[in-house]
Amino acid sequence: MTIDVRELADLGPTDRAALFERDAGIDAVRADVKSIVDRVREEGDVAVRSFTEEFDDITVGNIECTDQCERAWESLPADVTDAIQEAIENVESFHRAQVPADWREAFDDGRELGRRFRPIDRVGVYVPGGAAAYPSSAIMGIVPAVVAGVDHIAVTTPPADEPNPVTLGAIYAAGADAVYSVGGAQGIAALAYGTESVDRVQKVVGPGNRWVTAAKAAVRGDVEIDLLAGPSEVLVLADETADPELIASELLAQAEHDPNASVVAVTDDEETAAAVTDAIDSQLPERSRSDIIEEALSNDASGVLLARSMSEAILFAESYAPEHLAILAADDEAILDRIDSAGSVFLGPYTPVAAGDYASGTNHVLPTSGGARVTGGLSVDTFLRATTVQRLSRDGLDDLSKTITTLAEAEGLEAHAESVRRRTD
Numbered sequence: 001m002t003i004d005v006r007e008l009a010d011l012g013p014t015d016r017a018a019l020f021e022r023d024a025g026i027d028a029v030r031a032d033v034k035s036i037v038d039r040v041r042e043e044g045d046v047a048v049r050s051f052t053e054e055f056d057d058i059t060v061g062n063i064e065c066t067d068q069c070e071r072a073w074e075s076l077p078a079d080v081t082d083a084i085q086e087a088i089e090n091v092e093s094f095h096r097a098q099v100p101a102d103w104r105e106a107f108d109d110g111r112e113l114g115r116r117f118r119p120i121d122r123v124g125v126y127v128p129g130g131a132a133a134y135p136s137s138a139i140m141g142i143v144p145a146v147v148a149g150v151d152h153i154a155v156t157t158p159p160a161d162e163p164n165p166v167t168l169g170a171i172y173a174a175g176a177d178a179v180y181s182v183g184g185a186q187g188i189a190a191l192a193y194g195t196e197s198v199d200r201v202q203k204v205v206g207p208g209n210r211w212v213t214a215a216k217a218a219v220r221g222d223v224e225i226d227l228l229a230g231p232s233e234v235l236v237l238a239d240e241t242a243d244p245e246l247i248a249s250e251l252l253a254q255a256e257h258d259p260n261a262s263v264v265a266v267t268d269d270e271e272t273a274a275a276v277t278d279a280i281d282s283q284l285p286e287r288s289r290s291d292i293i294e295e296a297l298s299n300d301a302s303g304v305l306l307a308r309s310m311s312e313a314i315l316f317a318e319s320y321a322p323e324h325l326a327i328l329a330a331d332d333e334a335i336l337d338r339i340d341s342a343g344s345v346f347l348g349p350y351t352p353v354a355a356g357d358y359a360s361g362t363n364h365v366l367p368t369s370g371g372a373r374v375t376g377g378l379s380v381d382t383f384l385r386a387t388t389v390q391r392l393s394r395d396g397l398d399d400l401s402k403t404i405t406t407l408a409e410a411e412g413l414e415a416h417a418e419s420v421r422r423r424t425d
């Protein structure tokens with residue numbers, strides 16, 4: 001059997017920690033990543049070239065490859081450009097609906113307050129591409145930045161002897177301004193600190209494997225980042241009405257991303273749990289990336305878990321805080337009502353996670369390793385800064401002056417109080 005059924009009630013603290021505190025192998029590479037990041041910061045292009053030779057086995061000529069992207073787009077067959085365009089349209093309209101409006105409100109007591117939203121000027125989008133090609137991640141990272149109105153969108157993506165034309169074409173179609181052939185931790189560091197070839201940005205966004213994710217954690221503080229979107233995850237919450245073959249197909253789909261992916265099915269039905277393991281065994285040999293899938297299925301953060309009730313299963317899912325939560329159950333909306341921690345939720349038998357991965361319109365750059373307990377995925381907000389604005393009338397300041405001066409004096413900040421008195425006394 002490729003994946004074991006374990007009873008939730010039997011999981012001890014170590015098993016639970018493996019599931020809830022899963023880190024997708026990121027901790028193990030932090031030290032190596034730190035030295036990659038430091039060297040790119042100190043040596044610029046020289047370090048980028050040397051790490052590209054070491055990790056991607058490629059000697060890059062020009063690090064910038066912006067010109068190649070339009071040519072790649074023009075070389076793509078019509079079915080591929082049509083698919084990219086439809087995905088871009090759906091992602092764009094879903095994200096356009098998120099654009100917040102500036103607002104100002106005048107209150108009767110003489111206070112007028114508001115918020116304005118302005119795009120960040122320069123952002124860097126990481127488009128992964130090592131063990132697979134990710135044109136879809138180009139769309140997910142670039143389109144929301146375009147919708148937000150970002151002035152300059154730079155992209156880094158791993159180089160290849162024959163760069164994937166679909167990835168380069170999608171980068172072009174989505175609207176990037178500059179593109180660089182550099183991947184992994186060195187790609188993140190190049191965006192964060194700049195090199196001779198790569199201009200420094202103000203915020204770095206996008207998903208990636210454990211080296212990319214550890215690098216984003218390492219540069220955070222020197223540059224803004226979006227969130228930690230590491231190796232993929234799915235948790236399927238299923239009752240006895242769910243089709244075990246569909247559950248298995250969801251687990252195999254996310255498992256094929258990375259040996260460090262985490263995939264879990266939780267159910268209260270013993271027969272469903274057993275049928276899912278059988279379905280995995282029968283589907284796995286058909287999958288072209290079965291080696292990667294098998295490694296992901298056998299990691300400590302993956303498994304089929306049997307709960308004593310759906311309530312226990314839901315509480316487990318909530319604590320796990322998956323990147324993707326698929327609910328296959330008779331009353332999926334009632335279950336959804338009890339979930340707060342999930343990057344993106346997929347309801348019903350006709351909503352595969354792959355729909356959100358590629359084309360329904362929601363963003364697939366989502367928090368992993370339990371990040372959904374505190375954040376959502378990439379959105380238009382990621383690319384905006386909010387500024388508050390206010391004006392007080394004379395009456396408004398008179399009304400508030402006692403409160404302000406009392407608090408200022410309580411803090412020992414007498415000059416603050418004086419700045420009010422000068423206007424009112």
Ligand SMILES: NC(=O)c1ccc[n+]([C@@H]2O[C@H](COP(=O)([O-])OP(=O)(O)OC[C@H]3O[C@@H](n4cnc5c(N)ncnc54)[C@H](O)[C@@H]3O)[C@@H](O)[C@H]2O)c1
Pocket residue numbers: 055056127128129130131132137158159182183184185186207208209210211212228229230231232257258261323364365366367368
């Ligand atoms: N959470 C999300 O939102 C989300 C979305 C899409 C993809 N993903 C994840 O993105 C990842 C894509 O991974 P990928 O590997 O295909 O592409 P990637 O671009 O993330 O990583 C490839 C780079 O990793 C670096 N690398 C490889 N081995 C290394 C080593 N031993 N030491 C140092 N650096 C090394 C290389 O520089 C290479 O360019 C997957 O884990 C996938 O699950 C996550």
Ligand SMILES: N[C@H](CO)Cc1c[nH]c[nH+]1
Pocket residue numbers: 134136137231232233254323357358364365366
């Ligand atoms: N499932 C990934 C997010 O974890 C996104 C993706 C891209 N391509 C296919 N899937």
Ligand SMILES: [Zn+2]
Pocket residue numbers: 232253254257354357
């Ligand atoms: Zn996927």
